[in-house]
Amino acid sequence: MSAQIRKIAVWVEETHTEMGRPIQPPTRKAVAVAVIANPFAGRYVEDLTPLMDIGAELGALLGARCVAALRIEPGQAESYGKAAMVGENGELEHAAAILHPKLGAPLREAVESGAALVPSSKKMGGPGQDLDVPLGHKDAAYVRSHFDGVEVRLNDAPRANEIMVAVAITDSGRPLPRVGGLTHAEAVGKDGLR
Template sequence: MPKPAVRKFVVQVEEIFHEGGPVRAEPVKRGAVLAVIENPFAGRYVEEITGFMEDLKPLGLEMAQRLLNSLGGDPSKVEGYGKGAIVGGGGELEHGALWHNPGGYAMRELLGGAKAIVPSTKKVGGPGARIDIPVTHINASYVRSHFDAIEVGINDAPRANEIVLVLAMTTGPRVHARAGGLEAKDIKGEDGLR
């Protein structure tokens, strides 16, 4: 298949100093990069679609690098990540599932082989649809302080023949995390869970 046709990129970054509790000296940054691409399968059922995952790999790396740059450029500062997709109404949920491999592996590669599975979500929606991107710690999915979500969307996307691809990263836990459980300092790093 041809290289994915990108209509636009959107990058958003939050810097969170507090949520009513003690003010942090350095904010937690939460960011997302979104790419609006043409869905090559829109409007019809196509049996064999897995080849498109290979076509999406360079875009995944480009998006991950854009996002990392927007968070300061230092991979060692990234502690959480997630991914997702919104498929326009001319497509199907399975088209969003094609983002699992290229989106997740792009971030893991850029971050130096992060161990945890990259949490994901997907849906079908029209222009202005919003989606919550789940976030977990990059090396241990059970680190409770990093269970989070980032809501994203674009006012004019996805059109019926488009897909919005999303990557998300954070530089720390929820700003006032205190719900117990496994802490980042106690990660063993054996299995991506603990």
């Protein structure tokens, strides 16, 4: 791996009840976070290809970690998302380079498809700051029950010369969805929309 990883954190959030109603089975979200050295911290660099390549490596690594944490087969994943936060000596474009050109394809391999765009967010921040990872259905963007998000925070990341990269995967939608739209069961997954 070309990324200099300082730390990886993985956890699963389960919701068992909502508004006093049991959720059966519980809705589950897995998040995997890598804290890496920013090779371009403190300087402007025109060619961000090395960060794009790191994005591909992290898409595979973090996607596989999420699937393993959920203890599901890759095809059982229902939604996904990605996010990155650069420390103060980086620039927002460093987060964009990690997330956009190459991270998606290996993440889709980790969940055995993914016709829909991978929702993403990027920001600048410092240690202990929250990073929101947006979530959407992996095959059909119109599945409203899977519009969601998960918040991640590490008390010591990102440091000034680091980037915190997060991938989230779920095996379900939101608890008690009832805003209509296409359902998971109705999704075809060919055009990324329906």
